[in-house]
Amino acid sequence: MSTAPLPVALNTFREAVRDRVLYNLVFFALLMMGAAILVGQISIGIDRLVIINLGLSAISLIGLVMAIFIGVGLVSKEIEKRTLYSLLARPIRRWEFLLGKYAGLVLTLVVNTAFMTIGLAAALFYVGRPLVPTDLLILVAVYFILLELALVTALALFFSCFSSPMLSTLFTVGIYITGCFAGDIRAFGELTRNPAMKILTRVISYLVPNFHNFNVIAFAAHGQRIPFSLVGHNTLYAVLYVALLLIAASAVFSTRNLK
Amino acid sequence: MSRSSRSRPRWTALLLIPLLFAAVAGLQTRIDSEMGSLTQLGDDLFLRSPSAIKTVSLGYESLLSDIYWTRTVQYYGGRFATEGATFPLLWPLLDITTTLDPQMIIAYRFGAIFLSESGTGGAGRPDLAVELVKRGIRSNPDDWRLNTDLGFLYYWRLRDYPSSASAFLDGSNKPNAPPWMKVMAARVAQKGGSLDTARMIWSEIYESNKDPKIRERALETLRGLRAEEDMQQLNLLADEYQKRSGRYPASVSDLRSAGLIAAIPVDPDGYPYLFEPDGKAALDPRSPVVIPKEIKTPPTPGHY
Amino acid sequence: MSMPAIEIVGLTKDYTVGFWSKRVRRSLDNLTLAVEDGEIFGFLGPNGAGKTTTLKLLTGLIFPTSGTARVRGRSIDDISMHREIGYLPEQPYFYDYLTARELLDYYARFSTYSSQDRRERVSQLLERVGLASAADVQLRKYSKGMLQRAGIAQAILHEPQVVFLDEPMSGLDPVGRHEVRDIILELKKQGRTVFFSTHILSDAEMLCDRVAVLAAGKLQGVGAPGDIVSLEVHTMDILFELRPGQDLPPGIAHKITRIGARCHVEVPEHELYAVLDELRRSEARLLSVLPVRPTLEDYFLRLVGTEGAVSRGVEVTTT
Numbered sequence: 001m002s003t004a005p006l007p008v009a010l011n012t013f014r015e016a017v018r019d020r021v022l023y024n025l026v027f028f029a030l031l032m033m034g035a036a037i038l039v040g041q042i043s044i045g046i047d048r049l050v051i052i053n054l055g056l057s058a059i060s061l062i063g064l065v066m067a068i069f070i071g072v073g074l075v076s077k078e079i080e081k082r083t084l085y086s087l088l089a090r091p092i093r094r095w096e097f098l099l100g101k102y103a104g105l106v107l108t109l110v111v112n113t114a115f116m117t118i119g120l121a122a123a124l125f126y127v128g129r130p131l132v133p134t135d136l137l138i139l140v141a142v143y144f145i146l147l148e149l150a151l152v153t154a155l156a157l158f159f160s161c162f163s164s165p166m167l168s169t170l171f172t173v174g175i176y177i178t179g180c181f182a183g184d185i186r187a188f189g190e191l192t193r194n195p196a197m198k199i200l201t202r203v204i205s206y207l208v209p210n211f212h213n214f215n216v217i218a219f220a221a222h223g224q225r226i227p228f229s230l231v232g233h234n235t236l237y238a239v240l241y242v243a244l245l246l247i248a249a250s251a252v253f254s255t256r257n258l259k
Numbered sequence: 260m261s262r263s264s265r266s267r268p269r270w271t272a273l274l275l276i277p278l279l280f281a282a283v284a285g286l287q288t289r290i291d292s293e294m295g296s297l298t299q300l301g302d303d304l305f306l307r308s309p310s311a312i313k314t315v316s317l318g319y320e321s322l323l324s325d326i327y328w329t330r331t332v333q334y335y336g337g338r339f340a341t342e343g344a345t346f347p348l349l350w351p352l353l354d355i356t357t358t359l360d361p362q363m364i365i366a367y368r369f370g371a372i373f374l375s376e377s378g379t380g381g382a383g384r385p386d387l388a389v390e391l392v393k394r395g396i397r398s399n400p401d402d403w404r405l406n407t408d409l410g411f412l413y414y415w416r417l418r419d420y421p422s423s424a425s426a427f428l429d430g431s432n433k434p435n436a437p438p439w440m441k442v443m444a445a446r447v448a449q450k451g452g453s454l455d456t457a458r459m460i461w462s463e464i465y466e467s468n469k470d471p472k473i474r475e476r477a478l479e480t481l482r483g484l485r486a487e488e489d490m491q492q493l494n495l496l497a498d499e500y501q502k503r504s505g506r507y508p509a510s511v512s513d514l515r516s517a518g519l520i521a522a523i524p525v526d527p528d529g530y531p532y533l534f535e536p537d538g539k540a541a542l543d544p545r546s547p548v549v550i551p552k553e554i555k556t557p558p559t560p561g562h563y
Numbered sequence: 564m565s566m567p568a569i570e571i572v573g574l575t576k577d578y579t580v581g582f583w584s585k586r587v588r589r590s591l592d593n594l595t596l597a598v599e600d601g602e603i604f605g606f607l608g609p610n611g612a613g614k615t616t617t618l619k620l621l622t623g624l625i626f627p628t629s630g631t632a633r634v635r636g637r638s639i640d641d642i643s644m645h646r647e648i649g650y651l652p653e654q655p656y657f658y659d660y661l662t663a664r665e666l667l668d669y670y671a672r673f674s675t676y677s678s679q680d681r682r683e684r685v686s687q688l689l690e691r692v693g694l695a696s697a698a699d700v701q702l703r704k705y706s707k708g709m710l711q712r713a714g715i716a717q718a719i720l721h722e723p724q725v726v727f728l729d730e731p732m733s734g735l736d737p738v739g740r741h742e743v744r745d746i747i748l749e750l751k752k753q754g755r756t757v758f759f760s761t762h763i764l765s766d767a768e769m770l771c772d773r774v775a776v777l778a779a780g781k782l783q784g785v786g787a788p789g790d791i792v793s794l795e796v797h798t799m800d801i802l803f804e805l806r807p808g809q810d811l812p813p814g815i816a817h818k819i820t821r822i823g824a825r826c827h828v829e830v831p832e833h834e835l836y837a838v839l840d841e842l843r844r845s846e847a848r849l850l851s852v853l854p855v856r857p858t859l860e861d862y863f864l865r866l867v868g869t870e871g872a873v874s875r876g877v878e879v880t881t882t
Contacts, residue, residue, distance in 0.1 A: 007672040011658070018660040082656040086717055089622040089650035089727075090673040093642050183291070187329045206284040213290050230293045237286045244279035251272035257625040 004092040005100035012104020013111075016070065021108065024062055028116050031058055036123040047127045052221040055120035056141050060217070062116070063109055063149045064176070070108070071156025072168035074101045079258060088258070095250040102157050102246065109149045117142050134223035140231065141220035147238040148214040152176060154245035155209070161253040178204070179211040209241050295337065309358035324360035331356055331366070335373060336472070339380065346382040349374055353391060357398075364402060365470060367395030371408035372464070372473050375416045378552075380476070385416035403440065404467050406430025411460050414447060415553055424448035439463065454491070454554070458484045482527035483550045486542060489524060493532055493540035496520065507538025566636050568725050568756035569598040569621070574630035576616050590616045592780040593630070598758055598773075603751050605767035605788070606760040608777035614760035615653050617777070618729050621758075622650045634725055646674070649718035653729040655710060659703035663694050663713050666702060667720055674721040688716045693742065707734040715746060726750060728759035732766055744770060764788075797832045798855040801839070804848040812845035829855060 016022070035054050039047040075098070078084040087097065117139070124135065155175060159168035178185070182205045189201025213234055216226055313320060331352040338344040353370045357363060370391040377383035392409045399405060406426050413423035424447040431440035439459070446456050458481060465477035493511070496519045500508045503517065511532055514520050525531050530543035542548055576591040591613045598604045608614050619625045621632055621639060637644035657666050667685040676684060689698045692712040697705070702713065711734045718726055731747070732740045747770055750757050761767055767774050768788045776783040805811070805824045815838055820827040826847075830838050835852070842849060 004673060007669060011669055015658065015660060082652065082654070083658055085622075085624060085652040086650060086655060086657070086670070086714070088624055089645060089648065089652075090670065090721075091642055091645040092673055181326065184326050184329050187333050188325075191329065191332065206287055207280060209283075210287055210290070213287075213294065227293060230290065233286055233290050233293065237283060237290060240279055240283050240286065244276055244283065247272050247275055247279070251269055255269070255626065258619070 002091070002093075002096065004096040005103060008087075008092070008097055008100025009103035009107060012074070012101050013107050016105070016108040021066065021070065022112060022115075024066065025112065025115050025119075028058060028062060029119050032119045032123040036126045039127055048124060049221050051120070051124050051127050052138060053217060055116075055123060056138065056145070056217040056220060059113060059116045059120065059142065060145045060148070063113055063145060064152060066112065067105070067109060067149045067152040068156050068169060068172050068176075070105055071153045072160050072165045072172060074105060074157050075160040075253065076163070076165055076168065084258060094254045095246075098157065098161070098246065098249055098253060102153060105153050105157075106150055109153065110146060113142060113146055113149070132223070137216075137220040137223060137226060140226050141216050143231070144214040144216055144234060147234055148211055151209050151211070151238055151241055151245075154242040154249075158245045158249040158252075161249045162256070175208060176211060179209045180215075181212070182206075182208050182210040183212055210237075213237065309355045312355055313359055320359040324356050324363055327352060327356040327359065328363060328366055331369070332472075335369075339472075342379075344379045346373075349382045350384060350387050350391075357391065357394060361394075361398035364395065364399065364404065367392050367405055368408055368468060368473065369470060371405075371412055372476055375412055376476075385412055388412055388416070401434050403430045403433040403436035406433065406436075406440070407460075407463055407467060410443065410447070411464060414452075414460060415457065418452065418553075420447050420451045437463075454484055454488050457554075458488075479549065480551055482548050484554070486526045486532075486548045487550050487554050489526065490532060490540035490542075493524070493534075497534065497538055497540065501538065508534055510534055566600070567597040568600045568602070569596070569604075569632070569634050569758060571596040571617075571621075571632045572630055574617070574620060574632055575628045576613075576620060576625065577628040590780050591620070594777075594782055596775055596782065596785065598756060600756055601751065601754050602772045603747060603757045603770050604759075605771035605774035606758060606777065607762065607764070607767055607774050608760075608783075609762055611779075612777040613780040614777055615729055616780075618650070618652075618727050618758075618760060622648065622727060646721075647724045649721065649723035649726045651714045651718040651726075651728045651731055654733070655714035657702050657710070657713060657717075660701060662699045662701055663689060663705075663716070664698040666713065667716055670717050671720055684720065688720050691746070692716045708736060708739050711735055711739070712742075715743065719746070719750065723755070725756045725758065728757065730761055731759055732761065732763065740766075798829050799832055799835050800851075800853050800855045801828050801830065801835075801842070802826070802850040802852075803828075803842055804850055806846060806848065809845070809847065812841050812847060814841040814844075825850075 032051075032055060035051060039050050078087075078101075084097075088094070120138065121135075124138075152172065156168060156172045159171050163171070185201050186205040189198045189205070192198060192201075219226055312323065331349070334348060334352060335346065338346060349370075353366055353374065356366045357370075360366075371388050373381040374391060375381060375383075375385035375388035389409065389412050392405055392412060395405045396402070396409065406429055410423045410426035410430065413419040413426055424444045427440050427444035427447060430436055431438075431444060443456070443459060443463075446453075446459070450456060461477050461480045461484065465474055465481065468474055468477070493514075496514055497508055500514060500517055500519060508514050508517075511520075511523055511534065513534075515523065523531050526542055526546050526548050528546050528548050530546035530548070532540055533543060535541045542550070572595050574591060574594040575589070578588045578590055580586045580588045594613075594617060606614050606617065616625070620627050621634065623639060623645065632639045634644050635647050637647075658669075661669065664685060667688060668681060671681045671685060686695075686698075689695045692715055694709060694712055694716065697709060702710065705713065711731070715728070715731060718728065728747075731743050735743060744766070747757050747759070771788055773785060774788050775785045803826055805826065807824075811819060811821070811826070815828060817828050817830050817834075817838070828838070832854075839849075839852075
């Protein structure tokens with residue numbers, strides 16, 4: 001097994017850093033500081049709740065924006081800028097290149113999220129020391145957010161292999177929103193009487209990646225235990241779906257003629 | 260790349276991808292049940308303020324209201340009849356749904372029944388139900404059905420007969436209002452609480468609603484009202500029996516032997532009535548019929 | 564006979580053009596060619612002839628409609644073939660946020676160098692292409708010429724046996740072109756095979772052992788450069804200066820281009836001396852007489868002009 005994906009991944013990470021993507025952390029830090037100070041003034045017992053809700057939502061949203069906007073350009077940018085030409089002439093298979101780009105963006109997201117989580121912990125500490133053991137649930141919520149981001153990145157990468165950044169963004173955002181409401185689509189289908197509609201909504205709701213699986217922000221905020229089996233199942237779900245998308249991306253990209 | 264060595268990875272992909280989709284769908288059902296049990300324990304609506312949601316929805320209120328409505332139904336259906344069920348989120352969900360779409364009549368009607376119902380069947384908040392339905396009437400001034408619901412609420416849950424009568428009266432003047440509404444207004448104003456009136460109101464709720472849960476509830480209540488009527492009738496006959504024989508009947512067949520009734524009456528679910536030791540008619544303990552509690556605790560003694 | 568470095572058999576590339584009508588445009592038509600080990604091989608043709616298409620097919624960037632090719636005995640399908648090739652794309656672009664050193668270091672990681680060796684090799688290459696002083700400047704600040712040098716560096720970085728260069732001289736000033744020519748010759752001395760495309764005949768003439776000529780996707784002929792050039796009818800370019808107050812000499816039928824006192828005229832070789840006589844009579848000051856080197860463009864314009872006929876005089880030589 002060649003190590004070709006590794007330098008690609010590290011270079012993708014380096015590109016994100018040099019593109020000043022990580023500056024979003026400054027925004028996040030300011031947000032958290034502002035919230036912590038504001039909430040400290042109000043102090044009616046829901047300060048920790050607000051910090052956790054706000055922090056986790058911001059981590060999720062910022063991560064999402066990064067995953068989509070960088071993700072849709074992962075392949076298309078290299079094709080457009082022709083940087084891919086000299087790379088693919090080297091002993092690197094096309095799928096190895098895809099895997100490297102994917103891993104690089106995921107690495108960027110993990111690093112970014114880690115810093116944000118530290119920021120969140122700091123804000124939480126400022127607002128309501130000491131930290132309680134149920135705060136570890138925040139880590140579970142962050143882990144789930146990372147799983148979600150990994151899925152969205154794979155989605156964006158897949159589209160990047162054959163469509164322009166603008167279209168890819170549309171598709172990715174569209175599927176993301178559909179995936180968030182997959183449960184509702186299923187419920188909708190159960191309410192209708194039209195059997196064709198029932199089947200259609202069922203099929204769509206299962207095929208689309210169910211992003212709401214990963215949303216445990218409310219539970220973490222309320223200190224409610226998250227069963228281990230859910231952690232396991234969600235991890236497996238993310239792994240399988242990412243694999244699906246990467247295989248599909250590879251199938252599309254391996255036979256693409258580069259203009 | 261030659262055609263053949265290009266197509267081989269394509270075929271593997273073509274095979275793997277549907278397999279993965281199947282695996283993912285199977286996993287999803289498991290995750291769904293896990294998430295479902297999680298939400299049973301502790302719900303939260305992150306955004307509770309309806310006006311906030313309306314602002315955020317950026318013009319897609321109609322769609323969002325549909326989604327919230329679906330969630331409301333799911334929320335209620337998922338908790339209904341579970342041990343110790345409460346519905347703290349029912350009001351916020353309905354509040355949001357109707358704020359996003361003030362014309363969603365079904366939401367008002369649903370709330371009228373299930374927000375006001377106490378016990379494991381509802382949220383036990385008739386006051387909120389009234390507020391909800393009144394809001395509905397304000398936004399839909401020509402819809403007579405909401406007046407039915409308001410009349411129902413005042414009558415059945417709150418025993419406020421004057422308000423109930425005026426709700427029915429107002430409704431009777433609205434376009435396409437059925438003639439019975441005037442009748443109902445008069446009955447309620449005159450007679451106040453009575454089984455007959457109650458039965459009429461619940462029949463109307465059954466007829467004018469399409470939501471299956473509401474209809475089911477109505478049928479249940481009607482069965483209970485029917486049984487209560489039967490039992491009141493049986494009590495009258497028992498009094499007669501007592502007059503004649505000096506004691507109360509031990510069972511319904513006593514009445515038959517005494518020639519007071521022709522056949523053994525059964526309740527709407529097919530179980531025979533029986534007499535308690537104190538001589539009062541009662542339901543067979545195996546019967547699923549439930550006498551509505553609104554009847555069991557009359558506001559004034561001897562008069563329901 | 565040793566195995567050819569590059570063996571192309573019936574290589575064809577079609578593109579479908581148009582959304583509904585699906586017309587087929589054949590950009591490479593049945594190319595069959597062999598390049599020997601250690602040759603400098605020129606791939607000539609006008610713009611749009613299919614040279615870049617061929618190079619992209621050989622380097623795996625696009626896939627053939629039919630036909631095969633082998634490099635150093637390995638099929639172009641085989642990823643391990645890429646260990647032995649280097650490629651300079653036409654108008655190369657690189658990651659502009661990297662420095663030249665970082666770029667080369669990155670590419671070197673796809674070969675099996677130890678980190679020590681890699682560092683040394685990168686430094687060597689930067690020296691060789693003349694980028695040592697700009698090695699730690701980001702590529703976005705590089706001029707076109709510097710980018711071209713970086714491109715050549717990455718093509719030969721990993722000591723490949725076969726080097727593909729697409730228009731290596733483009734964007735370079737005369738000094739740069741001289742350096743590239745030196746590098747190509749050095750590669751040959753090292754026993755490597757160089758396959759480069761160009762539309763400038765003089766470059767090919769100077770460097771190549773053999774050339775292939777491509778036009779409109781079809782191979783027009785293969786042979787030593789002299790075989791192609793020698794059939795050209797030469798035109799001579801005369802540069803002369805008029806004396807103050809002097810008019811253009813009357814007897815010259817050909818078009819004279821005039822800027823101030825200086826004049827150019829192109830005359831066919833056989834009329835040269837007649838025109839020179841005319842100039843002598845007019846006492847214009849003769850500055851230079853030079854043969855006009857046809858570019859391949861002219862050659863092909865003429866080729867295609869004669870109803871697309873292939874020049875009969877060009878031999879197809881085989882090894």
